[in-house]
Amino acid sequence: HLKYQLKQTPENHFKNILKCIEIAENEGLNTNVYLEDWSNGMADSRNYVYNYLDFISKQNVARVLLPDTLGVLTPEMTSEYLSELVNRYPNIHFDFHGHNDYDLSVANVLEAVKAGVKGVHLTVNGMGERAGNAPLASVVAVINDFLPEVKINIKENALNKVSQLVATITGFRIPANKPIVGENVFTQTAGIHADGDHKRNLYFNDLLPERFDRKRKYALGKTSGKANIQKNLQELGLTLNDEDLKKVTQRIIELGDRKERVTAEDLPFIISDVLGGEIPDKVKIDSYVLTHSKGLKPTTSISLKIEDKIFEENASGDGQYDAFWNALNKVYQKQKRSLPVLVDYAVRIPPGSNSDALCETTITWRNGSNDFKTRGLDSDQTVSAIKATEKMLNIMQQ
Template identity: 30%
Template sequence: MTQQTSESAQKLEEMFAISPYNQLALSGVGPIKDVKIFDTTLRDGEQAPGIALSPDDKVRIAQALDSLGTDIIEAGFAASSDIEKETLRQIKDLNLNATVCSLARSVHKDIDAVIDSGLDYIHTFIATSDLHMQYKLKMTPEQVKERAVDAVEYAREHGLEVMFSCEDATRSRMDFMKEILLAVQEAGASSVNIPDTVGVIIPKAYGNMIAELHKTLKIPISVHCHNDMGLALANSLAAVENGATIVQGCVNGFGERTGNVALEEVAVNLFANYGVKTYDLSKISETSALIERITGFSMAANKPIVGRNAFAHESGIHVHGIMNNTATYEPFLPEVVGAKRRLVVGKLSGSHAVEGKLEEMGVKFPAEHIDELMEAVKKMSISGKEITDAELMAIADDIMWKKSTERKECVLDELTVITGRSTTPTATVTITKADGSKVTVADTGVGPVNAAVNAIRKAVNSNMTMEEYKLSAITGESDSMCQVAVTMKNVQNDGNISFGRAVGMDIVETSVDATMAAINRDFARVKHDKKEC
């Protein structure tokens, strides 16, 4: 390792803040020097319901996986179709740093398809559990062993490197597994794979299982963990602690049913807790996002490492801590995986988060109005909505704009709007006027906004007109806050034009607020003129 590489690794380590108890627990674990990443996103990942990759998709993903630092890419299942074989050829011809392989059943037909694809690495498999042998294969253990050995020998005779896999290994008898694995080792397999095919083993049991096989075999052991019971990552790490040196999985945790172990989680944990570098960690987020886009398979917001909320903070206490020292509420810096931190403004946000956000956007918001801003933010996010940067700026701007208007001369006390299909939109308003009188009126319109404005006109001044109405969604999304700007004329029968605006979640209420703002701005103008006289 060069001095520059050593310094880079040390700098990366300093970006983590993991538990000191981890190293205590690992004190009895032997040195783990090298672990290879075997990516099956293009094979097992594609088997996830709803994912179908074109040849071009597979090529793009293979290139991204190679750039990430993947050691082995299981790019498909050659025997499945001629298109698949041709795709494997295309990926092979990319001359990637990663080794490209294909899955194959332990039959000559499947192996021939891999040979035709031009690959020189094959992953053969056959089920070894009594359950699968009896109900799926309908074969005896002796027949299964014979088939497994024959497949390895046949592949080796044709110049292929072979990884052999015991399907449903974690429900297979240990004595039979040892027998078949020793046989394929003797037949020329360069590595074996011990999959937890339906995700049913617990970490301690899996660790013991791998340790036992590690003592028996002379070739590398690979592990392939499914996540049916949420144990895929824990099982993969337990396997590495007990001698496994190849970890199979998929980026983003795709795969059959609940998926395979997420390889980005494996890579980050291997580096943080075991000091083993596999991926170029800084490329994890971009690779994850690319695969999410291509597959159309969306990740949960709370997905570890690469989820939208992985480095998002809303709680006031958490944000305050993060702003002082990121290690308070982050196990590692987002830059490690090429991500960015998000300070989210929402229901649980404190003033530190909101002020910090505004400062990021270059907005100097007066401290004396922060309570009013916080009240507006919490009101608009009460349903769980996350306030975007643009929306926060609009709220802050709206509050400051309102501060330029003197106290309200007309107050909207009540608003009721009835609308719907085959229903005439009707609005009822109760307004306290400048002279202290209270009036309640109702009116109809071509829509709920028009009905509400008509009712306000009737209550304040029937000669008043709306000269212009502008409505926009601040972010352009379906749950975006809206911004309404109106121009009212003749509020007080003097022909003057007055402008009003408002920001809110509901189009009707926000339109009404903007209308009332224009009305009060006109009254404030007259009052100001009288003071000057």
């Protein structure tokens, strides 16, 4: 760097540094010195680093900043280099500036603090050049848990809020599995882990979510067991007997096979759908094809089984469900049977849900002077309406 980037000799470089320090003193400013690419300097030109620091140690400098500019240090190298410098220059205030190119920045910061540096450079969410710098939240947790004798003044319960705020402002999203602040890091997915937590918190460690103003969650999906679901039911103040719990678990696993995740807010909808009363399964919508093309009316082809007889029809409509309904009407008209009138069609997702796993469609039907409702639940809006319609067909078939 000195030879090819600055094109200076060490002697000229030191003179220029001294001039800068003197100018700062005259202006009443403190001076910090930053040793660009210090880690490679220690590996390739250690004597030059010593000459540089011998010179700096005699100047009025507040801090000397030691960067692992290209993120090449291992924890062992960090410990060796910094211990050497701290012992050799006990009166210099050293800071360590770590980069994360090999995903070792947090481990390197830990070794730097153990070696006796007085300051470390961290960024919110690990933002920084290339792979970023050492992340603030992870380092705070590591120091508090593994170096309790080192006192820091950062409030753990504010880290997550700050992280989310910075992510929103900068547009740099937080990976879901990022320690401390990631969306999924306090979420148990496997049923065996939820079961262990239920039986004496067997899968807890010192990284309790409450430290960071967060809550432990139990994911619902294809790997869910009964324990996951029971934990979520407890949060909602609900209880189910073993047989109903088994039915709900099976439905969640089915949904999980098609979508990544089901949330706790989805549970009341699932329970209502699964346990909402048994309807005889005499009419079955075996198959359907829904098409929607720009400039053309939506069309639907259906295959319907009524009392073990198969009927097929197709139709177009103003929307996918309207096309489905028109095809269904054709089947019943040919059988000289009438269908109830659709008087209301309501679609909703679970309140507060941040998942697209479920959609509930409630349809109100009028048969003569009587109104009744059926509900369908699915991850697809049109399919949930078709499921609600299938329930209506079975009620009418009784």
